[in-house]
Amino acid sequence: MKTISIVHKKGGAGKTTLAYMLASGALNLGLKVHLIDGDRNLQLANWKHRFEEYNWEIERPQWPHNLTHENLHGSIDGLYEALDKAERNGINLTIIDTRPGSNEDTEDIAYAADLILIPLRANPADYELAKSTYDWMVALRSSFPDMEQYPEIRMVLSDASKGIIDAMAPESDVSKITKSEYFVLSQLMEMPFLDTPIPASKVCEQLPFFGPLGPAAEAHEKNKGTKLQSKSITKILEFATGLSKETLRYGGSV
Ligand SMILES: Nc1ncnc2c1ncn2[C@@H]1O[C@H](COP(=O)(O)OP(=O)(O)OP(=O)(O)O)[C@@H](O)[C@H]1O
Ligand SMILES: [Mg+2]
Numbered sequence: 001m002k003t004i005s006i007v008h009k010k011g012g013a014g015k016t017t018l019a020y021m022l023a024s025g026a027l028n029l030g031l032k033v034h035l036i037d038g039d040r041n042l043q044l045a046n047w048k049h050r051f052e053e054y055n056w057e058i059e060r061p062q063w064p065h066n067l068t069h070e071n072l073h074g075s076i077d078g079l080y081e082a083l084d085k086a087e088r089n090g091i092n093l094t095i096i097d098t099r100p101g102s103n104e105d106t107e108d109i110a111y112a113a114d115l116i117l118i119p120l121r122a123n124p125a126d127y128e129l130a131k132s133t134y135d136w137m138v139a140l141r142s143s144f145p146d147m148e149q150y151p152e153i154r155m156v157l158s159d160a161s162k163g164i165i166d167a168m169a170p171e172s173d174v175s176k177i178t179k180s181e182y183f184v185l186s187q188l189m190e191m192p193f194l195d196t197p198i199p200a201s202k203v204c205e206q207l208p209f210f211g212p213l214g215p216a217a218e219a220h221e222k223n224k225g226t227k228l229q230s231k232s233i234t235k236i237l238e239f240a241t242g243l244s245k246e247t248l249r250y251g252g253s254v
Contacts, residue, residue: 001087002254003094004247005113005151007137010129011100014119014158016043017204019097022117024213024237025244027064031092031254035069036082038109039099043208045071051211058223061215072096076108083112092254093244107140113151114251119158119198122184130155134191152250155188156243157197159204165197196242203236213237 004022006015019035026033037045048063068091072079079096086094096113098106110116116137120130137153157164163177167185174182198204203213210216213233220230248254 001083001091001094002115002248002251003083003096003113004115004117005096005098005109006117006119007098007106007110007133008118008130009100009102009133009136010126013100013126013130014121014198015039015100016097017207018117018119018156018158018198019044019095020047020207020212021198021204021236021240022093022095022244022247023067024207025240025242026093026095027067027212028214028237028241029244031244032066032090033068034086034089034091034094035067036079036094036096037069037071038079038105039097041099042071044097045069047208047211050208054209056219058219058226061211061219064212064215067212072109076105076112079108079112102136110137110140110151111144111147115247116151116153117194117247118153118155120155120184120188120193121159122157122161122164122181124180124183127184127187131187131191150251153192154250155191155193157188157193159200160197161200165199168195168197194243194246196239196246198243199236199239201232201236203233213240 006018008015023033023035035044096109098109118130118133141147164181166172167174167177213236217230217233217237220226220233
């Protein structure tokens with residue numbers, strides 16, 4: 001089993017969106033996925049509930065049987081128990097969301113992971129806090145004598161414009177991106193990051209209600225009036241799948 005923890009000092013940085021994307025991609029790859037919510041507002045743990053309450057207007061898709069969730073309450077022992085149980089249940093990937101701030105519980109969650117992901121929006125203010133989160137995680141890792149390299153830490157470009165996504169491709173044209181985007185992109189290139197970005201999209205905004213993207217795309221495809229929407233969901237699912245595939249390269253097998 002692989003465990004990914006998502007951290008960022010700032011609220012609203014895109015942590016939970018990244019968790020939804022990773023879960024969608026991993027399910028699309030046929031993996032068994034478990035979500036652990038380490039945030040007190042329980043955005044991630046309530047994903048299924050929100051999906052069920054959503055006014056679908058079309059036939060509601062089935063919640064995938066290979067996606068489970070729980071919220072983390074209590075001590076660090078509770079976290080290790082949850083991870084042991086997930087492993088015994090044959091989970092391939094556990095994704096843990098955290099709350100904003102520089103909290104000790106976030107350090108515990110980060111330390112329990114094989115891979116730590118930090119979402120990053122392409123503006124200088126967000127970059128500063130993402131970089132500071134990265135430095136915090138590196139310092140935490142080096143405070144453990146046998147943890148010089150692991151867990152691995154990667155930034156993920158999130159809420160990215162089409163311009164910056166195009167600019168990330170090799171030998172690309174950077175003339176269409178803003179100065180802020182250029183600044184962040186050039187900083188990002190100096191750091192460990194995942195090649196696949198998360199696009200800025202309405203579909204990402206809808207993720208709290210859509211549930212995992214694969215079933216949501218299929219449900220919209222079946223319905224005459226929502227085929228176009230199915231296309232845009234499928235497009236974002238491609239990014240989600242790319243992202244999940246990339247994470248498989250880091251820190252242990254699934
Ligand atoms: N790729 C994206 N495209 C469009 N909107 C996005 C994208 N990523 C995040 N957002 C929006 O930004 C807001 C904050 O995102 P999210 O809830 O994922 O952040 P968070 O770090 O989990 O926040 P918190 O710290 O409050 O838990 C949400 O309204 C979300 O829909
Ligand atoms: Mg959140």
